[in-house]
Amino acid sequence: MSLAGRAALLLALAVAVFAIVMALGSMRPGRRGWMESAERSVYGVFGFTSVAIATLWAGLLTDNFELRNVAEYTSSTLGDEFKLSALWGSQAGSLLLWAWMFTGFAALAVFTNRRKNRELMPVVIAVLMVIAIFFTGLLSFATSPFETLAVVPEEGRGLNPLLQNPYMVIHPPLLYLGYVGLAIPFAFAIAALVTRRLDTAWITATRRWMIVSWLFLGVGILLGARWAYEELGWGGYWAWDPVENAAFMPWLVATAFLHSVMVQERRGMLKVWNMVLIILTFTLALFGTFLTRSGIVASVHAFGESTLGPYFAAFIGLILVGSIGLLILRLPDLRSQHSLESYVSREAVFLYNNLLLLGLAFATFWGTVFPILSEAARGSRITVGQGYYDQVAIPIGIALLILTGVGPLIAWRKASLDQLRRRFEIPVAAAAAGAGVLWIFTDAWSNWAAGAVFTAAIFVATTILGEFWRGMKVRHALGNVSWPGALTSMIGRNRRRYGGYIVHLGVVVLFVGLAGSSTFSSQGDFALRTGESGTVAGYTFVAEATERGRTEHVGTVASRIGVFDEDGDRVTTMVPAVNFYFADEQRSTEVAIDSRPTRDLYIVLAGLSEDGVARISVFVNPLVMWLWISGIIMVIGGIVAAWPGLPALRRETAAAAERGEKRARA
Amino acid sequence: MAVTLIVLAVATLVIVAAALLPLLSSGGPAGGAGGEDERRRVQEDLDRSLAAIREIEHDHAAGNLSDEDFEDLDRTERARAVELIKRRDALTEENDR
Numbered sequence: 001m002s003l004a005g006r007a008a009l010l011l012a013l014a015v016a017v018f019a020i021v022m023a024l025g026s027m028r029p030g031r032r033g034w035m036e037s038a039e040r041s042v043y044g045v046f047g048f049t050s051v052a053i054a055t056l057w058a059g060l061l062t063d064n065f066e067l068r069n070v071a072e073y074t075s076s077t078l079g080d081e082f083k084l085s086a087l088w089g090s091q092a093g094s095l096l097l098w099a100w101m102f103t104g105f106a107a108l109a110v111f112t113n114r115r116k117n118r119e120l121m122p123v124v125i126a127v128l129m130v131i132a133i134f135f136t137g138l139l140s141f142a143t144s145p146f147e148t149l150a151v152v153p154e155e156g157r158g159l160n161p162l163l164q165n166p167y168m169v170i171h172p173p174l175l176y177l178g179y180v181g182l183a184i185p186f187a188f189a190i191a192a193l194v195t196r197r198l199d200t201a202w203i204t205a206t207r208r209w210m211i212v213s214w215l216f217l218g219v220g221i222l223l224g225a226r227w228a229y230e231e232l233g234w235g236g237y238w239a240w241d242p243v244e245n246a247a248f249m250p251w252l253v254a255t256a257f258l259h260s261v262m263v264q265e266r267r268g269m270l271k272v273w274n275m276v277l278i279i280l281t282f283t284l285a286l287f288g289t290f291l292t293r294s295g296i297v298a299s300v301h302a303f304g305e306s307t308l309g310p311y312f313a314a315f316i317g318l319i320l321v322g323s324i325g326l327l328i329l330r331l332p333d334l335r336s337q338h339s340l341e342s343y344v345s346r347e348a349v350f351l352y353n354n355l356l357l358l359g360l361a362f363a364t365f366w367g368t369v370f371p372i373l374s375e376a377a378r379g380s381r382i383t384v385g386q387g388y389y390d391q392v393a394i395p396i397g398i399a400l401l402i403l404t405g406v407g408p409l410i411a412w413r414k415a416s417l418d419q420l421r422r423r424f425e426i427p428v429a430a431a432a433a434g435a436g437v438l439w440i441f442t443d444a445w446s447n448w449a450a451g452a453v454f455t456a457a458i459f460v461a462t463t464i465l466g467e468f469w470r471g472m473k474v475r476h477a478l479g480n481v482s483w484p485g486a487l488t489s490m491i492g493r494n495r496r497r498y499g500g501y502i503v504h505l506g507v508v509v510l511f512v513g514l515a516g517s518s519t520f521s522s523q524g525d526f527a528l529r530t531g532e533s534g535t536v537a538g539y540t541f542v543a544e545a546t547e548r549g550r551t552e553h554v555g556t557v558a559s560r561i562g563v564f565d566e567d568g569d570r571v572t573t574m575v576p577a578v579n580f581y582f583a584d585e586q587r588s589t590e591v592a593i594d595s596r597p598t599r600d601l602y603i604v605l606a607g608l609s610e611d612g613v614a615r616i617s618v619f620v621n622p623l624v625m626w627l628w629i630s631g632i633i634m635v636i637g638g639i640v641a642a643w644p645g646l647p648a649l650r651r652e653t654a655a656a657a658e659r660g661e662k663r664a665r666a
Numbered sequence: 667m668a669v670t671l672i673v674l675a676v677a678t679l680v681i682v683a684a685a686l687l688p689l690l691s692s693g694g695p696a697g698g699a700g701g702e703d704e705r706r707r708v709q710e711d712l713d714r715s716l717a718a719i720r721e722i723e724h725d726h727a728a729g730n731l732s733d734e735d736f737e738d739l740d741r742t743e744r745a746r747a748v749e750l751i752k753r754r755d756a757l758t759e760e761n762d763r
Binding site: 007033034037048415422474 | 670671673674677678680681682684685686687688689690691703706707710711714717718720721724725727728729730731732734735738739
């Protein structure tokens with residue numbers, strides 16, 4: 001099994017090298033067959049990495065403890081779903097997953113472009129295969145997932161209890177899909193630079209890749225937050241941990257790119273900027289992969305000590321120097337076709353949005369690498385705390401939220417004062433009224449940032465709903481269709497725009513959840529005997545019973561807590577627990593969460609003494625549920641924006657384009 | 667073990683044969699049909715331009731654009747679309763020859 005896995009990876013590497021030779025060779029006249037050979041080789045690389053990953057999965061499922069990765073990360077008693085997910089519990093296994101997904105995406109990109117972008121594709125294949133060589137090379141020579149043990153143990157060590165969670169089954173693959181997907185736009189961008197095909201072809205070819213990768217990365221981050229919330233037991237979901245930041249940074253830059261690329265498509269501006277963003281996005285994706293694996297940061301999300309750091313650092317350096325050098329060489333070809341006509345225009349708003357997103361990405365980067373730099377310079381590691389991130393992220397976040405509402409209301413090129421007044425009247429009035437209501441009836445304004453977020457959220461939601469309403473009115477009047485028909489036809493005709501608005505609505509909901517849960521959370525720590533109680537934020541928590549259980553593999557202690565509101569009515573009963581796994585002598589807390597739209601009740605059992613005293617931490621976290629709902633809204637918006645459209649709709653669009661063409665000729 | 671190795675051996679044979687087979691066929695034209703790619707690019711530009719015209723019309727009808735801004739933007743975009751139509755037609759003619 002080990003031999004087959006290793007051989008598959010070596011063959012993948014060899015075929016990737018062959019693909020580069022064929023792809024670049026095909027650029028010379030009369031070598032059409034070379035290109036076809038290169039394309040088939042890319043499929044072949046995916047085939048070999050598929051054999052490799054299938055081999056490892058087979059080893060995990062059949063308890064083949066001869067393999068180190070199986071012996072150290074699973075046990076025969078582990079459920080099959082966790083045996084499968086144990087593949088990415090290890091350093092080498094997760095890299096194999098990365099390589100497999102990446103080569104799959106590369107094959108898909110080659111397949112979907114087999115009849116178009118012919119001038120770009122040889123270089124696209126070469127770039128993708130260079131990346132494939134790096135990863136298959138690492139897996140073959142630096143950290144093999146097929147390493148065998150000299151003495152085969154009878155039982156495996158088992159999977160870390162923290163990783164035995166459904167979110168851990170799905171969260172890492174989604175993040176990796178986001179990371180690897182970003183390689184496709186990067187490869188097209190480099191191909192555009194090499195071939196001097198610097199029009200919008202590479203953007204058109206990669207738009208959906210970018211949206212889908214952005215979506216995977218975003219959902220992966222949110223699921224990671226959900227995992228941390230459920231599994232780590234500190235009452236929160238985001239701690240500006242270096243590995244969390246590592247995924248957040250490319251997501252921020254990708255968000256900037258998704259906006260600025262519209263300026264290039266519409267106005268022929270920001271060409272250099274977009275190239276910088278795409279290079280930066282992919283480099284940060286690699287940096288994220290590096291950070292998790294280098295052993296240079298301490299994080300619950302990171303793998304342990306490893307020797308991979310220098311390889312990643314060298315590869316990132318190569319990518320950065322090579323692509324920036326190429327960009328500098330092509331600067332004369334990347335002149336803007338237009339200049340900014342007004343600072344009050346949609347393109348200007350996109351520019352402000354980009355500067356803020358990049359500012360936040362840089363601040364996050366600085367906070368992430370500062371401990372490493374301080375250790376290198378002074379010998380002592382200075383950690384950057386939550387305060388630093390709050391100081392930077394809160395004002396930038398609020399400004400970004402406001403721009404989310406402002407952008408759609410402002411026209412391209414320039415906006416007249418009259419138009420601005422008409423468009424902003426209702427949203428500003430709604431926001432002012434909302435701020436007043438919050439001031440009078442709630443304590444939202446007891447924290448200026450939270451008050452500002454809620455007010456901005458009302459403003460943005462009003463602008464988005466206004467855009468939908470105006471668009472529907474036009475479709476309803478022009479098309480003589482019903483209101484639901486007007487809505488679907490309006491979205492169908494401009495999925496990208498209205499998909500984007502739905503994503504913006506998700507962003508509004510996300511900010512509401514963030515502001516509520518991070519600002520107005522209440523906490524209490526109690527040591528309770530049965531019958532005793534503690535109170536937090538108007539809720540009374542009564543210890544009603546203790547429970548102890550034991551199976552062959554795990555021992556459990558739990559405390560049954562009754563929760564009562566201010567009127568003394570029972571709200572719910574919660575059972576926080578602690579599990580102790582005998583095989584690997586690990587302990588894991590099982591938090592109890594009662595989730596409602598207005599608040600989460602969150603209880604962590606720190607310990608249960610022999611004399612029946614339960615030490616618990618209780619959190620009342622307002623509006624947390626909206627964080628997860630925002631993820632669902634953003635996924636829906638992303639799918640709408642990236643959806644290629646039904647054949648009927650495409651025909652309709654084509655017919656409309658034809659009509660438009662005739663009018664344009666006229 | 668033996669099964670995995672057999673699968674790998676078969677996969678290797680298939681992949682190597684599939685990758686090498688195109689090299690045995692005749693050379694064919696230069697890598698990439700340049701003219702057709704160029705026409706496709708212009709067509710995509712044109713599609714975007716036409717979509718922009720529709721969006722400008724929609725924004726005007728929805729009240730997002732004043733009459734003055736609309737006329738200005740619409741005129742510019744239509745001029746661009748006409749230019750692209752001419753280029754596309756010229757390329758189509760060239761490719762057909």
